[in-house]
Amino acid sequence: MSERPLDVLEASVGEEVTVRLKDGEEYGGHLTGYDQHMNLVLEDAEGEDTTIIRGDNVVSIIP
Amino acid sequence: MSERPLDVLEASVGEEVTVRLKDGEEYGGHLTGYDQHMNLVLEDAEGEDTTIIRGDNVVSIIP
Amino acid sequence: MSERPLDVLEASVGEEVTVRLKDGEEYGGHLTGYDQHMNLVLEDAEGEDTTIIRGDNVVSIIP
Amino acid sequence: MSERPLDVLEASVGEEVTVRLKDGEEYGGHLTGYDQHMNLVLEDAEGEDTTIIRGDNVVSIIP
Amino acid sequence: MSERPLDVLEASVGEEVTVRLKDGEEYGGHLTGYDQHMNLVLEDAEGEDTTIIRGDNVVSIIP
Amino acid sequence: MSERPLDVLEASVGEEVTVRLKDGEEYGGHLTGYDQHMNLVLEDAEGEDTTIIRGDNVVSIIP
Amino acid sequence: MSERPLDVLEASVGEEVTVRLKDGEEYGGHLTGYDQHMNLVLEDAEGEDTTIIRGDNVVSIIP
Numbered sequence A, B, C, D, E, F, G: 001m002s003e004r005p006l007d008v009l010e011a012s013v014g015e016e017v018t019v020r021l022k023d024g025e026e027y028g029g030h031l032t033g034y035d036q037h038m039n040l041v042l043e044d045a046e047g048e049d050t051t052i053i054r055g056d057n058v059v060s061i062i063p
Helices: A005-011 B005-012 C005-011 D005-012 E005-011 F005-011 G005-011
Strands: A016-021 A026-034 A040-043 A050-053 A058-062 B016-021 B026-034 B040-043 B050-053 B058-062 C016-021 C026-034 C040-043 C050-053 C058-062 D016-021 D026-034 D040-043 D050-053 D058-062 E016-021 E026-034 E040-043 E050-053 E058-062 F016-021 F026-034 F040-043 F050-053 F058-062 G016-021 G026-034 G040-043 G050-053 G058-062
Touching (some): A005 B026, A005 B050, A016 A040, A026 A050, A026 C005, A040 C005, B005 D040, B005 D050, B016 B040, B026 B050, C016 C040, C026 C050, C026 E005, C040 E005, C050 E005, D005 D026, D005 F026, D026 D050, E005 E026, E016 E040, E026 E050, E026 G005, E050 G005, F005 G040, F005 G050, F026 F050, G005 G026, G016 G040
Antiparallel strands (some): A016 A058, A050 C058, A058 B050, B016 B026, B016 B058, B026 B040, B058 D050, C016 C026, C026 C040, C040 C050, C050 E058, D016 D026, D016 D058, D058 F050, E016 E026, E016 E058, E026 E040, E040 E050, E050 G058, F016 F026, F016 F058, F026 F040, G026 G040, G040 G050
């Protein structure tokens, strides 16, 4: 019954997530994409502003 | 009789673990998932709050 | 309906992007190229000045 | 007559080791497991407390 | 019409480039060589002094 | 007549070496083992105390 | 007419080089060996003192 971390990410697509980065910054937004490196795509609520985050900066993702 | 570290992680799924990160932070929670990079999925006791941790931040995991 | 981060980059070619680097610097310009490491090519509005950024420096890209 | 470092680790399974990490911390315990990344499993003398250490934090291991 | 970053480097061989490194240093010179890691070979105008730069130090290259 | 660095290490097995690490520490001892990552095994003169050093900490090795 | 950085290193074997490292140190010596990671072997003029440098420490090599 173990979950794979990337499956949890997949299940979080379309949902609000909080991403903490190694430089201490936090990003909030709707997760609209990811890949196996944990590169992420976040969008704001209106779907207007998009941010691509390079995965090697990520500390944690809270769906 | 040597154990593989990932087998010890596998045996810890569903159990309470303490995770120490390179930035000095500690996370506690039930381990619900992991992969070969030591990416981790932690949940709180109620199974409500989930945290995905990117494995390259991990120093140690205490089951 | 999940987007791959590199597909979002592909869709941003020719558009103005803001790139934040690990050293705190920000670059703005038209994205004219990229590869799978997130190495980037940026040009200014006149297409005269070109900058190649090595991908491992990138924190985030805002199209 | 050259020894492979991982063979020396293998020969140390079940023995007391001291592990020095990049953050300056030291761990002591019985080595009960390892893998090719130098991920380690340490246990205390009573076999009650287990610690998994991610290999990229390791500076040195003294069997 | 997307350019690959390494193709832009290839097109810059023989030209003056400015290379910014992670330690803050800047190198100027004629680019006479490179490889897929962005290891670079720079020469001064007279072709007398050569510098090999290991690619993982590179932040940006301005042709 | 170029030497491969790992061949020089191989030729140094059984000899006294000085190893400088990224954290500024220096280790001296007889080199009794190594692998392709420059993971090293050092022993003291009496062959009693053994130290395994993870290769990614190594700056230089002086045979 | 582009040169590969490793070919420039190959052409420098037997010659005096200056190597700058990420920790700010500089090494001078005759280059007697290298490999694809830019691991280097330097010797002094008399061929008595040898230093192996792990390639990931290298910033630049000036032949």
